[in-house]
Each structure stands twice: as structure tokens, then as C-alpha cells.
Amino acid sequence: MIVEFVIQQPTLLDALRSVPSMRVEWEQTDTTANREVLQVFWAIGDDFEAFETALHGDPTVTAPRCLTEFSDRRLYQVEQVGEGRAQSIYPAIVEVGGVIQRCTATSEGWELQVRFPDNDALSHVHDICARHDLDFRLRRKYEEASDTTRSDTFGLTEKQHQMLTQAVEQGYYEVPRKIGLDQLGSELGISHQAASERLRRAVTILTENALSLERDDRPDEGVDTQAAE
Known part of the structure; x- marks a missing residue:
């Protein structure tokens, strides 16, 4: 079952709202031996200088680092902290066996496409969003053909x-x-x-x-x- 939805998860939203011409494409999230949650993402747009300044002021992340640079996109690594880490739904998606197929963010929020094993898994993630008071808007839900x-x-x-x-x-x-x-x-x-x-x-x-x-x-x-x- 494929589900497309939008949530107001706070990670990076302050930075994106400061520079609304930029958007983010999530790449991966890892937890280190020291229990740091590191997020790697592509930033795409035309004002990287302003975006990097905004990253340093965003309370949901720290230690931003540019890993790769192209003319129209840059790959960054940040550590999720504060509300960004506390309200992340990534652990809940992994816990129920969900697989993120696409995850992007703009100043409007995070848009995800996730493969869920069943409706119970989706309901669990929805409940987590409600518990964290995160606005959840369903866009599409459909079966994936073999x-x-x-x-x-x-x-x-x-x-x-x-x-x-x-x-x-x-x-x-x-x-x-x-x-x-x-x-x-x-x-x-x-x-x-x-x-x-x-x-x-x-x-x-x-x-x-x-x-x-x-x-x-x-x-x-x-x-x-x-x-x-």
C-alpha cells in the first residue's frame, strides 16, 4: 500500500521558511554510537548562502556540513536536535515496516510517499502524528501493482x-x-x-x-x- 501525505514535522522548516525558494530532498537518517541522529539531505534552489545562514539559526538542527556541491544542489549533513528530533516520525515509520520512497520539504511542510505493509501500520504513524500534534494531510492512498x-x-x-x-x-x-x-x-x-x-x-x-x-x-x-x- 502506497500512501502520500503532508505533515508539519518541524525539522528544517524554520530554514526553509526563511528562504522559501529552496527545497529539500531527504536522503537518509542514521543514528551514531553516541545516539546522535544525523540526517543527510539535498538542498535545491538558487540561494545557498542565505540557506546556510538559516541552517545555523534553525533550532531543529545543528552542526550543518556541506558534503557535496553542484551548481543547482548541495548535499548536507545535520544533526537533528530539539523538536526536530523529538517530533520525528521516521522511527515510527521504520518500526511498522514502512519504506520511504520519497521525502521532500518546502516552506509548506514535509511531503512523503511511503510504502506501508497494511492499514494498521498507517494508523500507527497517524496516531504518532496526532500525539505530537503534527498536522497530517492525506493526499493519496493506493495499492502498488506487482x-x-x-x-x-x-x-x-x-x-x-x-x-x-x-x-x-x-x-x-x-x-x-x-x-x-x-x-x-x-x-x-x-x-x-x-x-x-x-x-x-x-x-x-x-x-x-x-x-x-x-x-x-x-x-x-x-x-x-x-x-x-
Whole structure:
């Protein structure tokens, strides 16, 4: 299960809000033998001098060090301290078997894409965010198709494939239509709204994978937070 969400975890947010043209891409987090929590990240933007000054004033990190430098990005290492360390959800994600696939930050907050083993794991991380009073906004939640499924069905889940197949076979896309969403949903045991959402997602995923398009980070309007489809 893949989950995309935004949280207001405080690490580096002061620095990013001081220089909003910069953004951060998380690389890794490690704990040393002295129990220091070291975070490595890429900073991307056009004002590294101001960003480095802001790093030294950010209360969530200390000892910033530039490891690698390119024209448009630099690799930094910092130690997480204070609220940055106390409110980090990284340990909770690791504890439940989550795998971070993407983690970026801007002045608006941290955006994560995480593979969770199940809904209980997601619920645990959500509870940790609530305990730390961290705003959690779900963007998307969906099942990850296997390599076999992806090659055969262009990345559609079984439910999405079934929905789209029935819609085509029963004349939903014909002019005039031979079947409506109410009847399609009824045959699958779901509501009109759920049928509309599932069909919309199926068409979007099919198109993106068939045309090899990159998915953007737009929110998935109307995502059912109770069941990934």
C-alpha cells in the first residue's frame, strides 16, 4: 500500500521558511554510537548562502556540513536536535515496516510517499502524528501493482481493471451510453460515487502508464481514506 501525505514535522522548516525558494530532498537518517541522529539531505534552489545562514539559526538542527556541491544542489549533513528530533516520525515509520520512497520539504511542510505493509501500520504513524500534534494531510492512498500485474494491466489494481473492463464491455463509453455508473456500481456492490472515483483513477493510471507519463504531486480529490483502490 502506497500512501502520500503532508505533515508539519518541524525539522528544517524554520530554514526553509526563511528562504522559501529552496527545497529539500531527504536522503537518509542514521543514528551514531553516541545516539546522535544525523540526517543527510539535498538542498535545491538558487540561494545557498542565505540557506546556510538559516541552517545555523534553525533550532531543529545543528552542526550543518556541506558534503557535496553542484551548481543547482548541495548535499548536507545535520544533526537533528530539539523538536526536530523529538517530533520525528521516521522511527515510527521504520518500526511498522514502512519504506520511504520519497521525502521532500518546502516552506509548506514535509511531503512523503511511503510504502506501508497494511492499514494498521498507517494508523500507527497517524496516531504518532496526532500525539505530537503534527498536522497530517492525506493526499493519496493506493495499492502498488506487482511487476506481473503492471506489465499485463498497465499498473491497474484488480478492482480498477475489473471496473474499466466492465465499463468498456457494457457500453459505458459508447454514444449513446448503454449503461450508467449507478448500474455499474450496483453490479460491483459499490456506490455511484465510489464507481465514479474508481473509474476515474483507472483511466488516469492507464493513460499515465500507457504513455509513460510522470505522475505529479497534485492531491487526489475525493480519495477514500478507508480503502485503497
